[in-house]
Amino acid sequence: MIYLYGASGHAKVIIDILEKNGMPVSGLIDNNPDIKTLMGYTVESGIEEISQADYSVLISIGNNTVRKRVSESLSTRFINAIHPNAVLSDHISLGTGIAIMAGAVVNSDVTIGSHVILNTNCTVDHDCSIGDFVHISPNAALAGNVEVGEGSHVGISACVIQGVKIGRWATIGAGAVIIKDIPDYAVVVGNPGKIIKYNQPK
Numbered sequence: 001m002i003y004l005y006g007a008s009g010h011a012k013v014i015i016d017i018l019e020k021n022g023m024p025v026s027g028l029i030d031n032n033p034d035i036k037t038l039m040g041y042t043v044e045s046g047i048e049e050i051s052q053a054d055y056s057v058l059i060s061i062g063n064n065t066v067r068k069r070v071s072e073s074l075s076t077r078f079i080n081a082i083h084p085n086a087v088l089s090d091h092i093s094l095g096t097g098i099a100i101m102a103g104a105v106v107n108s109d110v111t112i113g114s115h116v117i118l119n120t121n122c123t124v125d126h127d128c129s130i131g132d133f134v135h136i137s138p139n140a141a142l143a144g145n146v147e148v149g150e151g152s153h154v155g156i157s158a159c160v161i162q163g164v165k166i167g168r169w170a171t172i173g174a175g176a177v178i179i180k181d182i183p184d185y186a187v188v189v190g191n192p193g194k195i196i197k198y199n200q201p202k
C-alpha cells in the first residue's frame with residue numbers, strides 16, 4: 001500500500017507519476033482536517049497509523065524544511081516516484097523518498113540523496129552530488145561536478161556552472177546564474193548571482 005504525506009499541488013504531480021507507473025495510491029495523509037479528498041483519493045489525518053503499519057510512503061511536500069521534519073517523524077518505508085518521461089543514466093546513485101518529474105535529465109555518476117525533488121525539465125549533469133532534502137526547480141540546470149548541500153533550493157530556470165559548490169540550506173533565486181561557490185544558508189539572486197541575505201539556520 002502506498003500513502004502520500006501531504007495533500008497539495010505537489011501531491012497532484014506525484015499522484016500522476018505513480019499512476020503512470022501503475023503504482024496504485026491507497027490514500028493521502030495531511031494535517032489539515034478541512035482537506036477530505038484530492039484527485040479522487042481520500043485524505044486522512046492519522047500519521048501514527050502509517051508510522052506503525054507496513055505501508056510505503058512518499059512525502060509529497062515541496063518545502064524542504066517541512067519534508068525533513070516529517071521524514072524524521074516517520075518510521076516507515078519510503079519509495080521513489082520517477083516519471084516515465086524522465087531520463088536517468090544507468091550509472092547513478094539514488095536515495096529514498098525521491099520525486100523526479102517529467103522531462104528531468106540526470107547524467108552519469110550523479111549521486112542523489114534522500115527526499116530530493118528533481119522538478120520538471122531540470123537537468124543534472126555528470127558527477128554532480130545532490131544532498132538530502134534538496135529541491136531542483138523546473139528548468140534549472142546544473143553543469144558537471146556541481147555539489148548541492150542538504151536542504152538547498154535551486155530556483156526555477158537557475159543555472160549553475162561546472163564545479164560549483166552550493167552549501168547547505170541555501171536558496172538560489174529564479175533565473176540566477178551561479179558562477180562561484182555559495183556558502184551555507186545564503187540567499188542568492190541575479191546574473192551573476194549575488195548574496196542578498198542569509199536564511200536562518202535550521
